[in-house]
Amino acid sequence: MTVTLPTDSIGAASAPPSKPGIPLRQRMSRGLAWTMLALLILVTLFPFYWALRTALTTNPDLFAGDNGLIPQNPTDLNFLRVLGQATPEEVQIASGRENSGSFDYLQALKNSVIIATAIAVGQVFFSALAAYAFSRLRFAGREKLFFLYLTGLMIPPIFTLIPNLLLVRGDFWLFQVTGESLNWLPFYESEGVFLLNTLPGVIAPFFLMTPFAVFFLRQFFLGINRSLEEAALIDGASHARIFRSVILPIATPQMITLGVLTYVTAWNEYLWPLVVARADEVQPMTVALGIFSSQQPGTAPDWSGLMAGTLLGALPVILIFLIFGRRLVDSIQFSGIK
Amino acid sequence: MAVTINTSDAPKRKLNLYGGWRAAFPFLLPSLIGFFFFFLLPTARGIYLSLTDWNLLSNSGDFIGTENYERLADDPLFWNSVRVTLFYVVINIVAQTLLAIGIAVMMDRLTKSAFVRAVVLLPYLIPNVIVTLLFVWLLDPTFGVVSDAIAAIPIIGFESNYFTSIDGVIPTIAAVMTWRHMGYTALLIFAGLQTIPKSLYEAASLDGATEWQMMRRITVPLLRPVLALVLVITVIGSFQVFDAVQVGTGGFGGRPGGPINASRVIYLYIFENAFNFNDFGYAAAISVVLLGVLMVVTAFQLKILRADESDLA
Numbered sequence: 001m002t003v004t005l006p007t008d009s010i011g012a013a014s015a016p017p018s019k020p021g022i023p024l025r026q027r028m029s030r031g032l033a034w035t036m037l038a039l040l041i042l043v044t045l046f047p048f049y050w051a052l053r054t055a056l057t058t059n060p061d062l063f064a065g066d067n068g069l070i071p072q073n074p075t076d077l078n079f080l081r082v083l084g085q086a087t088p089e090e091v092q093i094a095s096g097r098e099n100s101g102s103f104d105y106l107q108a109l110k111n112s113v114i115i116a117t118a119i120a121v122g123q124v125f126f127s128a129l130a131a132y133a134f135s136r137l138r139f140a141g142r143e144k145l146f147f148l149y150l151t152g153l154m155i156p157p158i159f160t161l162i163p164n165l166l167l168v169r170g171d172f173w174l175f176q177v178t179g180e181s182l183n184w185l186p187f188y189e190s191e192g193v194f195l196l197n198t199l200p201g202v203i204a205p206f207f208l209m210t211p212f213a214v215f216f217l218r219q220f221f222l223g224i225n226r227s228l229e230e231a232a233l234i235d236g237a238s239h240a241r242i243f244r245s246v247i248l249p250i251a252t253p254q255m256i257t258l259g260v261l262t263y264v265t266a267w268n269e270y271l272w273p274l275v276v277a278r279a280d281e282v283q284p285m286t287v288a289l290g291i292f293s294s295q296q297p298g299t300a301p302d303w304s305g306l307m308a309g310t311l312l313g314a315l316p317v318i319l320i321f322l323i324f325g326r327r328l329v330d331s332i333q334f335s336g337i338k
Numbered sequence: 339m340a341v342t343i344n345t346s347d348a349p350k351r352k353l354n355l356y357g358g359w360r361a362a363f364p365f366l367l368p369s370l371i372g373f374f375f376f377f378l379l380p381t382a383r384g385i386y387l388s389l390t391d392w393n394l395l396s397n398s399g400d401f402i403g404t405e406n407y408e409r410l411a412d413d414p415l416f417w418n419s420v421r422v423t424l425f426y427v428v429i430n431i432v433a434q435t436l437l438a439i440g441i442a443v444m445m446d447r448l449t450k451s452a453f454v455r456a457v458v459l460l461p462y463l464i465p466n467v468i469v470t471l472l473f474v475w476l477l478d479p480t481f482g483v484v485s486d487a488i489a490a491i492p493i494i495g496f497e498s499n500y501f502t503s504i505d506g507v508i509p510t511i512a513a514v515m516t517w518r519h520m521g522y523t524a525l526l527i528f529a530g531l532q533t534i535p536k537s538l539y540e541a542a543s544l545d546g547a548t549e550w551q552m553m554r555r556i557t558v559p560l561l562r563p564v565l566a567l568v569l570v571i572t573v574i575g576s577f578q579v580f581d582a583v584q585v586g587t588g589g590f591g592g593r594p595g596g597p598i599n600a601s602r603v604i605y606l607y608i609f610e611n612a613f614n615f616n617d618f619g620y621a622a623a624i625s626v627v628l629l630g631v632l633m634v635v636t637a638f639q640l641k642i643l644r645a646d647e648s649d650l651a
Binding site: 025026029030033034036037040041043044045047048050051054062063067126127129130132133136137138139140142145148149152154155156157158159160161162163164166167169171173204205207208209211214239240243264267268270271274275285286289290293294296297298299301303306307310313314317318320321325326328329332333334 | 356357358359361362364365366368369371372373375376377378379380381383384387397440441444447448449452454455456457458459460461463464465466467468471472473474475476478481483484517521522525526528529532548549574577578580581584585588589590591592605608609612613618621622625626628629632633636
């Protein structure tokens with residue numbers, strides 16, 4: 001076998017003149033297409049490499065012209081100072097100035113993780129419940145209610161931003177609610193203004209449903225074979241039981257995928273937390289990075305610190321990408337066809 | 339044995355098998371609460387607020403009828419924001435869609451590699467804020483490596499101040515957002531390509547058709563329904579550009595929306611009215627107009643592109 005392979009390829013190599021199937025023009029365009037693909041991958045990955053390369057250089061070195069593909073004096077000081085592990089002297093060396101703006105990475109990381117996890121878990125679970133009702137149960141007005149949910153897809157977030165802010169400030173239009181009544185909530189420390197500047201306030205609008213999640217899961221549940229459930233129903237199983245023991249096990253992979261998608265979306269959210277979570281203790285990563293950059297001067301900002309911060313800020317998403325990349329690709333293709 | 343007991347029960351039970359509201363209610367309750375408080379109520383309230391002079395600081399306002407809308411019609415900054423947003427949407431959508439189609443076709447015809455698909459998706463997963471900061475650095479007029487590279491390209495190379503240039507800021511943000519979204523868009527289109535029968539390409543290839551001819555005569559017509567859906571999604575998204583503008587022009591000593599008013603997109607203008615001027619009523623009125631525009635644009639697109647019909651019959 002090992003002998004036949006080379007002979008084959010030699011035979012193929014000498015064949016082209018007698019093979020009119022693939023004209024030169026087409027082979028050239030294939031070569032061109034491969035070049036374009038390589039270029040695409042380069043264009044996609046280069047900015048990340050450059051961020052890393054910048055983060056490994058001190059700010060003074062950067063402005064002194066150390067801008068080759070590989071840093072001349074690589075250093076981990078920038079990462080250390082973003083993590084709050086560097087001494088003031090080291091900060092000065094790495095940033096080139098005494099005060100380079102502050103940014104509590106670990107606090108922002110913690111906030112983002114709590115927010116994104118709560119949203120992903122809550123939204124997927126509660127949307128799955130709704131999707132079960134829409135795909136399996138018959139009740140008056142089902143199609144109308146589902147259509148109403150879908151119209152929610154069309155409403156731009158800024159439209160509900162202002163009314164939702166009023167809600168989070170405890171103003172329910174007809175009545176007012178204060179913060180003291182909520183002390184039982186997890187991650188909640190009352191400062192008097194209901195949910196403003198609290199983690200539950202950032203989480204709330206996305207916690208119980210989004211039209212997209214209900215739609216996505218309903219679409220998937222409709223595709224699950226019903227014979228197993230019907231047998232269980234005839235045996236007298238309750239819907240709660242069927243949901244738990246039949247649907248959940250089958251749908252777990254899709255729910256995880258949707259959860260990952262929701263997690264990333266929640267991690268990337270900027271506008272809503274910018275409005276309701278400006279206090280340091282509740283800022284997620286995106287808002288903290290935005291504020292950090294707005295503290296930078298127009299000339300000679302602290303690029304090495306910023307790039308270390310952005311890389312560390314994107315790190316959780318990059319990890320998710322490495323673990324779930326394949327699944328995310330599949331689910332986005334799924335949402336494209338449906 | 340069990341069968342005989344069950345038969346008498348069956349017809350009665352069958353009626354209730356799929357529930358009615360009593361069975362559905364516990365499943366629907368959480369989503370109903372979420373939908374009511376964070377979608378339905380805010381939508382109604384947003385429309386109401388647009389008819390008031392609600393102020394954030396005093397947390398109160400009076401009904402003023404259509405005054406906000408009349409003010410809107412004569413507000414040059416509002417019309418500026420409409421112009422800037424449209425300029426952005428056109429550049430972003432044209433570039434993004436063309437590139438995405440190219441990438442999708444390339445992936446379809448060249449390689450089905452999951453690695454390639456995952457790599458093109460990567461930028462979409464990174465927060466706008468981070469992507470923007472990355473490119474403010476890469477496009478820094480003095481130290482940016484990408485701006486240097488662009489200037490060094492023979493013939494078409496140019497220099498620009500990118501985020502701080504009046505003419506350049508919107509094309510710059512549009513290009514950065516294209517970089518972030520083109521892979522995601524390409525994946526949606528790629529999924530659509532998978533539904534086109536391969537036999538059509540084989541037949542065309544036997545007839546001596548070139549790649550370009552196959553693209554024009556087979557791919558584009560059969561892809562139209564998917565393309566329509568993708569365009570609806572991306573155009574709506576494009577109208578809502580905010581993060582990149584806020585961070586890209588607001589950091590580093592700049593003012594959001596700058597230089598001058600060159601990047602004050604409609605989202606930013608709403609945001610500023612609400613939170614810099616505390617004028618919730620006026621901000622809500624602009625939001626209502628935006629919602630109306632998006633609905634018209636969507637309906638128009640679906641009609642033009644005949645999204646519900648396929649040529650594959």
